[in-house]
Structures are given as structure tokens and as C-alpha cells.
Amino acid sequence: MTDDVVRNEGVLIAGAGPTGLTLAIELARRGAGVRIVDAAPAPHRESRGKGLQPRTLEVLEDVGVTGRALAAGTTRLPFRKYFDGAHVNDTDPFAEARPTPDAPYERGVLIGQWQVERLLRERLAEFGIAVEAGTEVTGFEQDEDGVTAVLADGERVRAGYLVGCDGGRSRVRKAMGVRFDGTTDETQSMVVGDVEAEGISRDVWHQWFASDGSGVMLCPMPGTNSFQFQAGPELDAGGDPLPPSLESFQRIFDRYAQVPGITLTDPTWLSLWRVNVRMVDRMRVGRVLLAGDAAHIHPIAGGLGMNTGIQDAYNLGWKLALATAGQAGPGLLDTYEEERLPVAAWTLGISTDLYARVREAVKEPGTGVEAAAPPPMGAGYRWSSLAATATPAATGDPAVLRPGDRAPDAPCLDASGNPVRLFEVYADPRFTLLGFGAEVAGAVGKLGAEHDDLLQAFTVDGGGSDLRDHEGHARRAYGIRTSAPALVLVRPDNHIALLTRDPVEVADYLTRITTFPPKE
Structure with missing residues (x-):
């Protein structure tokens, strides 16, 4: 324990997921001082948000990571749908998509979130910066000149700005006192995890559905032996979801896949997910800002959460770097909230609609989850005060x-x-x-x-x-x-x-x- 103040006149980032890491790189490559901490004692190996959209690939090309992501993931994985145990079809919703001179990425890349984070950490290390693991921001005070953050071990850190990228349970957001409006639907839940399944083809994304609207999906994760498992949970006598376990995953798989002789093994992630639709009313209070899941959380459909967070960081990075260097007027940082808060609201609406469409799609033999592919992100900010009127x-x-x-x-x-x-x-x-x-x-x-x-x-x-x-x-x-x-x-x-x-x-x-x- 220490009460010493360690001076750091740059930016302190709380949270080293895709959002925090992207922001740290954007600041570092502009010469801004940055320190990034994360509460977890070590990096996770969970697939979580498993896709990077085309616009995010454009962003990460600028950051210096897209080539590595394309090498680690895959851009072509057909969907194989089964209905009540029978094979229905194989489809590729992007089969006709082609790159164009103005848009070089015609489709996204399937890649585990842990792999994205690893690539971002490697890129950040090229600037001589490492994530401080097992280090959490528990509170802060701010004044006109900066922020004094308190870490879990009692260390007090002085920074010009603090950015909370610390997820849906963000301690930075709670300390800011901003609202986190929205709902949590306890009646809609899903179990998700990473497991191995020898004997199942890794060339397609398997989607087994039943006429009652239930089912199970196994998505092979590139560069691993794992599949991401998704299904509705088993329920107890009172109708509440049972905790996820390898045994329950096996029972669900056997019930819907109807493929004998397949044993699920080696679980590295087991999670119960509930439908959360929430966003803050503000993304900035003085010298403290929020990005990613700390500011908005989405239904799982479309994989929009990780992509939106990375794009938050991309929008904020250059503005924060100029502010830290004293090159920006005091109102430039206001444009971060002005531009990204409407995008968060749009994304919440889109992902909620996509989730509903997925739930409907699985009930019909002739349709599939590909019918709920998300629309393109990152179209722009025409409403922004930074968008000068064209001559x-x-x-x-x-x-x-x-x-x-x-x-x-x-x-x-x-x-x-x-x-x-x-x-x-x-x-x-x-x-x-x-x-x-x-x-x-x-x-x-x-x-x-x-x-x-x-x-x-x-x-x-x-x-x-x-x-x-x-x-x-x-x-x-x-x-x-x-x-x-x-x-x-x-x-x-x-x-x-x-x-x-x-x-x-x-x-x-x-x-x-x-x-x-x-x-x-």
C-alpha cells in the first residue's frame, strides 16, 4: 500500500480489452503519454465477440493490426443449417461480395476476441507500453488541471485524463455518476462457451435448430481447436437458467444436434449471457471519459459490441492526443460525445432488432442466422460540428x-x-x-x-x-x-x-x- 502520487501527465486508461488497447495505441502513435491498467491478473482466452466488421478492419489497418488479424482469422466460413436434425442447406451470405477501389474489405473476419486483444497488445508493445495486469482503478478525483485516480493497492495516479474502458460493470462509470439507462431482460438468456468437439467438421459454422425455436450452434474458432458454443440454457424447476457447465452443454448438444458419438471436451470458457440493452446519458464528465462497453452494452447478435468499442477509441484517440499536447481547443473533446453517443443509440437499436430476427429465423427451415447479418457500421458523422459545410x-x-x-x-x-x-x-x-x-x-x-x-x-x-x-x-x-x-x-x-x-x-x-x- 502506498499513498504516494505517481505523476503521469498523459492519459490513464482503465481496461485493456479491445477498446482500451486501441485507444492506447492511437495515443502512443501520436506521442501522447499513456498508462493502461486492467483488473484481470492475466489476459483471458475467451472467444467472446468473435468478428471484426469491414469498417473495423479499415480502422485497424490505420492502427497497424489488420494484416495480422486477417492472417489469424478467416473471412470465409459457410453457415450449415440443420432443422430437427436434418441438414437443410449451406450458405455464404457474402459469396457475391467483392472488394472495390473505395472499400477494400468486402466482408468481415472471424477471429476470437482474445486473439484480437493479443494482436493489439503486441502492437502496443512496439511503442514500449505494456498493460499493467491485476491493477484496477477504484475511484478518482478531478480538478481543472487533471485527474487523480486511486488504484486498488492504494496507489494514487495523476493524469491529464482518465478513460474508462472497463466494461459493462465499469467502476469508472459508477464513480462518474452518469446514468446507465436501459433494461436487462431476465427472461431471455443464452449459454456461451468455448469447447472442443472431435469429429465435427471445422469447415462450416454448424447451426442446429428445432421447430420449438430452440437449438445449438458450434462455430469453429480459427487458429484453435475450439468451437464457440451457443444455445438456450437449461432451466430449473422454477424456470430459471441453470449455471452453464460442460455436462449441460453436452446434454443440449445431444438433444438438438442428434449426432451420436460426439463428446464435448476441454471447456476454456463457460458463461450465462442475458439480454442487456443499456447506454450512458453522457460519455464525458470533465477530464473523465467512457468508451466501449463501459458506455453501452448490446445484445449479442451481430457482434456489434467489440466493433463499436474499437470505433469509439478511434474517434477519441486523435482528439485526446491533441488535447493532451495542448494543440486542441477546449471544445474538441465535446465532439467525441456529440459523434459517438448517437452511434451508440443506433447500434443498440440495430442489435436489439437483430437479436429478435435471429430468434425468429431459427424457427423456419428455409432461413438461417445469416438472415440477421448486421448492416455496415461507420458510415460517418454528418451531424457533427466537425463536419464543415461543403462549398x-x-x-x-x-x-x-x-x-x-x-x-x-x-x-x-x-x-x-x-x-x-x-x-x-x-x-x-x-x-x-x-x-x-x-x-x-x-x-x-x-x-x-x-x-x-x-x-x-x-x-x-x-x-x-x-x-x-x-x-x-x-x-x-x-x-x-x-x-x-x-x-x-x-x-x-x-x-x-x-x-x-x-x-x-x-x-x-x-x-x-x-x-x-x-x-x-
Whole structure:
């Protein structure tokens, strides 16, 4: 026990799940001081949220992890459905999906959550930062200059900001005093776990359903010998769910799969899951913020929880880094809640609807869980105060793209004629300015020099251009008329900040970031 205050003038992150780890990397790669702690004594090995959506793969490409995730997981796993023991069909809902120049990931990747966390920890270690396991934030006090957090062993940590990424039972959220509105439906529950099952094919996701609406699913987890087991629980005499066990998993499997001779073994995770639909009314109180499950918890359908948390962290990271460095106006952090709270509300509605659709789909022989595939996430923040009004003449078709939207990818050539994708260009942690046409080339160079700490600038198809849109994909993706001059300002989290032809608007936007007024 110690009462000493350890100074850490950066950011303290409570919780080292996918959200906290992504945030730590985003801060570290921008040079911000960061310390990340987690209450668990060691990393878990549970599959939990087992899928990364296409937009999350775009985010993690910027973070530096997508290639590793694709190597560890799989993007192609057909669904095999059985009804009352009989094989019905094999389907792949993404069989016709193809990557496009503006969207390189046409489908998500199946990968265990523990594997995602391992990859993120490895990436964080490349910045010299390790998770402090067995260390929990139990309380805090804050003032105008920072936060003093109290750890479970009595250590007092001084930080510029504290971010609670500590899950649905978040102690940081409880200490903040924010509401966590929503419901827990005790009548709807599921048992979930990781088990081995020798003799079952690992080439498909098995889904056995019965006419009473019950069933069991076994999903092979890539890179392991395990399957994720999902089913309705066994009930006691009073109708309450029995605690999960390997024995109950076996009984459920035998009842619905009707495949003799298969024994479930080696359980590494057994859990009872209840339908929780909750979100906070605020994601920030002063210098303390929330992200991921600490701010919103979802029904299991669609795997939206892990994806939403990673995207929370991606939105917050660059803003928090600028605030920590003193480069942002006091109101920039307000835009985190402004942008992400509506996304959380949307996701709660979508995941609740998906869960209901799954429950209905399993009752029909001709349909499957693939019928409840989630819609794409990460479309953008058109409502945000960071979404500057586009100059009408800046684009040939303003309906194609608007400020606040996700910035599309496109293949280009660099100054040496080598292939380069815009997503590779955007990997720099600063804002990116694309200047299309020779008419704006001089202004682009001047803006890049004047705002070097905040901006990287590229001319596209101008005299001595940095990038060449050799196939026209960039202009088409950004709605820019052929040969028309245009300036496209892209945020550090790869969303459109500004579309214009006027360099003054770009300079004014960047100045606004550094002087951003607080929310009234």
C-alpha cells in the first residue's frame, strides 16, 4: 500500500480489452503519454465477440493490426443449417461480395476476441507500453488541471485524463455518476462457451435448430481447436437458467444436434449471457471519459459490441492526443460525445432488432442466422460540428460524399510511380489534405508548411504532384469532376472534414481545431 502520487501527465486508461488497447495505441502513435491498467491478473482466452466488421478492419489497418488479424482469422466460413436434425442447406451470405477501389474489405473476419486483444497488445508493445495486469482503478478525483485516480493497492495516479474502458460493470462509470439507462431482460438468456468437439467438421459454422425455436450452434474458432458454443440454457424447476457447465452443454448438444458419438471436451470458457440493452446519458464528465462497453452494452447478435468499442477509441484517440499536447481547443473533446453517443443509440437499436430476427429465423427451415447479418457500421458523422459545410462548387455530385462521411480508399501512384492506396497515405496521425489539380498545388504546399504539426498535404494530378490518380478512382470516390480543382481535408480518423476549392477555408478549419470553443 502506498499513498504516494505517481505523476503521469498523459492519459490513464482503465481496461485493456479491445477498446482500451486501441485507444492506447492511437495515443502512443501520436506521442501522447499513456498508462493502461486492467483488473484481470492475466489476459483471458475467451472467444467472446468473435468478428471484426469491414469498417473495423479499415480502422485497424490505420492502427497497424489488420494484416495480422486477417492472417489469424478467416473471412470465409459457410453457415450449415440443420432443422430437427436434418441438414437443410449451406450458405455464404457474402459469396457475391467483392472488394472495390473505395472499400477494400468486402466482408468481415472471424477471429476470437482474445486473439484480437493479443494482436493489439503486441502492437502496443512496439511503442514500449505494456498493460499493467491485476491493477484496477477504484475511484478518482478531478480538478481543472487533471485527474487523480486511486488504484486498488492504494496507489494514487495523476493524469491529464482518465478513460474508462472497463466494461459493462465499469467502476469508472459508477464513480462518474452518469446514468446507465436501459433494461436487462431476465427472461431471455443464452449459454456461451468455448469447447472442443472431435469429429465435427471445422469447415462450416454448424447451426442446429428445432421447430420449438430452440437449438445449438458450434462455430469453429480459427487458429484453435475450439468451437464457440451457443444455445438456450437449461432451466430449473422454477424456470430459471441453470449455471452453464460442460455436462449441460453436452446434454443440449445431444438433444438438438442428434449426432451420436460426439463428446464435448476441454471447456476454456463457460458463461450465462442475458439480454442487456443499456447506454450512458453522457460519455464525458470533465477530464473523465467512457468508451466501449463501459458506455453501452448490446445484445449479442451481430457482434456489434467489440466493433463499436474499437470505433469509439478511434474517434477519441486523435482528439485526446491533441488535447493532451495542448494543440486542441477546449471544445474538441465535446465532439467525441456529440459523434459517438448517437452511434451508440443506433447500434443498440440495430442489435436489439437483430437479436429478435435471429430468434425468429431459427424457427423456419428455409432461413438461417445469416438472415440477421448486421448492416455496415461507420458510415460517418454528418451531424457533427466537425463536419464543415461543403462549398457547392467543390464537387460534381455533392450527394456522393459530404463532410462527416467516411473517407473512401482509392489506388493511386506516388511521385516515383509506385502504387499507393489512400488508406496508406491516411495512416499518418495528422490531418491529410488532398489538393486535386495544378490550380491548387501552390496553396497545398503553403498550407502543409504552415500547419506541419497538424497537417500532411499532397497534390494530386498537379504539376510535380505527390500523388497521381491514374485511373480516376479518387476523383470518382470523392465526387470531384474530371480536371476540376478541389481541396479535400481528411480527419485523422479518416472522415471527411472539408470539401472546398478555397484554401482559406482549410486554414480556417485547422485554426478552429486549435481554438475550438467548449460546448455551451
